[in-house]
Amino acid sequence: GIQVEQSPPDLILQEGANSTLRCNFSDSVNNLQWFHQNPWGQLINLFYIPSGTKQNGRLSATTVATERYSLLYISSSQTTDSGVYFCGLTGNTPLVFGKGTRLSVIA
Amino acid sequence: EPEVTQTPSHQVTQMGQEVILRCVPISNHLYFYWYRQILGQKVEFLVSFYNNEISEKSEIFDDQFSVERPDGSNFTLKIRSTKLEDSAMYFCASSRKGQDASPLHFGNGTRLTVT
Numbered sequence: 115g116i117q118v119e120q121s122p123p124d125l126i127l128q129e130g131a132n133s134t135l136r137c138n139f140s141d142s143v144n145n146l147q148w149f150h151q152n153p154w155g156q157l158i159n160l161f162y163i164p165s166g167t168k169q170n171g172r173l174s175a176t177t178v179a180t181e182r183y184s185l186l187y188i189s190s191s192q193t194t195d196s197g198v199y200f201c202g203l204t205g206n207t208p209l210v211f212g213k214g215t216r217l218s219v220i221a
Numbered sequence: 222e223p224e225v226t227q228t229p230s231h232q233v234t235q236m237g238q239e240v241i242l243r244c245v246p247i248s249n250h251l252y253f254y255w256y257r258q259i260l261g262q263k264v265e266f267l268v269s270f271y272n273n274e275i276s277e278k279s280e281i282f283d284d285q286f287s288v289e290r291p292d293g294s295n296f297t298l299k300i301r302s303t304k305l306e307d308s309a310m311y312f313c314a315s316s317r318k319g320q321d322a323s324p325l326h327f328g329n330g331t332r333l334t335v336t
Binding site for chain 2: 144145147149154155156157159162200202204205206208209210211212213214
């Protein structure tokens with residue numbers, strides 16, 4: 115099945131800093147989503163982005179399907195951005211999640 | 222914005238007991254899913270459901286598990302005889318089209334603790 119690799123596994127940022135999270139995948143995909151799991155365990159859908167670029171406030175995401183990666187950009191990070199960021203994708207399979215990037219934003 | 226709702230938010234049960242986790246998907250969605258996340262691990266697919274039948278299931282979804290859409294709004298996951306290793310966060314999700322064609326919307330999860 116599809117392999118999903120996220121990097122870095124852990125990231126510590128000072129409030130106000132920018133970051134880039136990466137999701138690599140092993141095969142062509144039909145659907146790619148980015149999620150934020152907050153400290154209470156809730157999974158919040160950030161982007162549905164099988165290809166192209168989208169922006170939502172301080173967050174943006176880019177998927178280059180031909181090169182099999184997606185990037186999530188967080189600008190001017192805030193403490194509320196802390197949590198685990200997952201990418202999930204399908205390619206004729208159920209949605210498969212990566213292991214996530216654990217982000218800690220320090221005031 | 223419509224959302225997927227799950228109840229209860231927490232469930233504690235004794236080993237061997239049956240539990241039913243409940244979900245109300247978004248009303249115009251046709252595809253329903255259950256995922257689980259063991260503490261500290263990644264989110265894993267359990268089962269997908271469409272047109273009143275299971276469309277796909279993982280090897281985790283063995284005979285102890287079953288799903289049902291008992292009426293027009295609820296979607297349930299039953300674990301018949303819980304084991305310690307069933308302790309996890311269980312997420313329900315729904316989508317308007319299949320997983321390849323539209324985003325999945327997740328509920329807030331039910332944290333199941335088996336003692």
